[in-house]
Amino acid sequence: METGAQDGSSGYSTMDDYESLISTTDAELLKRAWQNEKAAPQILRFEAALIQRSREQIKLMEETVGEFTRNGIDPLTVSLYQMDLDRTVFLLRSYLRTRLQKIEKYVFHIQKTAELWNRLSRQEKRFAERCIEDMEKHLDQSVLSKLPSSYKSHLKQSSSSEEDDMVPEPRLDTYVICRSKRFLGAFQLDDRQFPVNIEADDLYALPYKSIKPLVETGQIDLV
Amino acid sequence: MASQADAHAATFSAAELEFLAEDELIEIVPNMRMDPLNLICGDFGPFRPQIATQVPVWLAVALKRRGKCTIRPPDWMSVEKLTQVLEAERDAEKFQPLPFHYVEISRLLFDHARDDIPDIYMVRSLIEDIKDVRFHKIGTGLEIISRERTYALRLKNLSAMEANIVRPFVTRALQTFYKLNSPDMIQESDSVSNRQPQTANRGPRRQLKDR
Numbered sequence: 467m468e469t470g471a472q473d474g475s476s477g478y479s480t481m482d483d484y485e486s487l488i489s490t491t492d493a494e495l496l497k498r499a500w501q502n503e504k505a506a507p508q509i510l511r512f513e514a515a516l517i518q519r520s521r522e523q524i525k526l527m528e529e530t531v532g533e534f535t536r537n538g539i540d541p542l543t544v545s546l547y548q549m550d551l552d553r554t555v556f557l558l559r560s561y562l563r564t565r566l567q568k569i570e571k572y573v574f575h576i577q578k579t580a581e582l583w584n585r586l587s588r589q590e591k592r593f594a595e596r597c598i599e600d601m602e603k604h605l606d607q608s609v610l611s612k613l614p615s616s617y618k619s620h621l622k623q624s625s626s627s628e629e630d631d632m633v634p635e636p637r638l639d640t641y642v643i644c645r646s647k648r649f650l651g652a653f654q655l656d657d658r659q660f661p662v663n664i665e666a667d668d669l670y671a672l673p674y675k676s677i678k679p680l681v682e683t684g685q686i687d688l689v
Numbered sequence: 690m691a692s693q694a695d696a697h698a699a700t701f702s703a704a705e706l707e708f709l710a711e712d713e714l715i716e717i718v719p720n721m722r723m724d725p726l727n728l729i730c731g732d733f734g735p736f737r738p739q740i741a742t743q744v745p746v747w748l749a750v751a752l753k754r755r756g757k758c759t760i761r762p763p764d765w766m767s768v769e770k771l772t773q774v775l776e777a778e779r780d781a782e783k784f785q786p787l788p789f790h791y792v793e794i795s796r797l798l799f800d801h802a803r804d805d806i807p808d809i810y811m812v813r814s815l816i817e818d819i820k821d822v823r824f825h826k827i828g829t830g831l832e833i834i835s836r837e838r839t840y841a842l843r844l845k846n847l848s849a850m851e852a853n854i855v856r857p858f859v860t861r862a863l864q865t866f867y868k869l870n871s872p873d874m875i876q877e878s879d880s881v882s883n884r885q886p887q888t889a890n891r892g893p894r895r896q897l898k899d900r
Binding site: 491492493494497501504505523524527540542543545546547549550551553554556639640641642643655662668669670671672673689 | 700701708709711712723724726728729730731747748751752755757840841842843844845846847849852856859860861863864867868
């Protein structure tokens with residue numbers, strides 16, 4: 467999901483750079499980010515730069531459409547620009563909304579896992595904090611405050627639990643369907659499996675856990 | 690709070706898949722003049738009467754609905770090509786290569802550009818037949834997952850819509866097998882002596898099934 471391929475992880479060849487240069491517009495990247503976010507069980511890194519650029523493009527396009535309307539440009543042209551704009555806005559909204567849903571669902575888990583917490587944007591962190599506050603208050607008022615003192619935690623079943631066993635977590639062993647743009651070669655699923663050959667443009671159903679690093683470095687896309 | 694069940698719900702809705710398919714390029718022949726469009730998703734045009742140009746499907750459909758162009762159906766949508774695909778699809782066990790969004794694109798064109806597709810009835814019924822044969826194959830393919838231990842599945846040439854439809858079942862089935870094969874699970878099952886003789890299947894047969 468890197469735009470400048472230089473900062474991507476190793477394994478990118480010059481041909482891939484060339485390919486990504488000619489084929490990846492921000493619209494394309496946003497679409498991929500949306501698809502990955504929708505299909506991944508876990509929250510992914512917030513695509514800050516991409517979202518920022520998309521927002522600016524949307525704003526710019528809104529101004530352009532407004533200008534067109536004022537200048538009496540052919541309504542057909544205006545409506546086509548508007549459609550393009552609507553499509554981008556839909557992607558952006560759906561991307562953000564998918565993330566909010568995941569945050570809401572796994573908020574306690576995200577809060578206590580630094581790696582995940584750092585994947586959120588500033589606004590998302592604020593949302594998560596409010597979400598936590600509300601959830602704690604709600605659980606406390608409706609149930610926990612009425613229970614004996616060793617059962618009052620919203621993270622543990624009882625004070626004898628060693629771990630936080632009441633925190634919903636995404637299941638990383640969920641299978642996902644993914645596709646790679648390039649041949650990735652033999653890929654070790656996990657230590658008890660034989661390697662799987664990942665060919666370009668073929669679909670595979672694989673456990674999310676085993677391809678997680680590839681998703682995070684943008685080498686494989688979820689579909 | 691969060692239940693596991695909804696994690697397995699279809700990831701994309703049919704409408705969302707159609708949305709994705711609408712970004713695929715297709716050739717149109719405009720019947721009007723229009724300056725190039727510099728859209729967020731790319732630059733298209735200029736549009737000149739009778740001069741073919743490539744645009745995304747959504748743009749083609751928008752122009753078509755206003756009577757501003759004719760759409761040139763893609764090569765794979767000809768009776769000749771589809772007949773070949775259908776025959777090959779029936780003969781071979783493997784899936785024939787078709788565009789990733791063939792279901793959605795053909796549907797969009799049937800809905801909005803009927804008069805631009807030669808032999809539309811033929812084309813339509815061929816695509817329906819191909820879809821049926823493929824879905825039947827998917828069904829029989831799924832039986833293989835249940836007969837043999839499978840950990841990773843290669844879904845060669847499966848289209849977006851097909852993958853999305855089998856997703857809930859396939860991902861769940863594979864996940865269950867994966868879990869059952871976890872080392873502690875196997876120890877447990879091996880200690881039960883009167884189990885079905887499954888040892889034959891536990892060998893190193895990890896090659897992927899082409900589906």
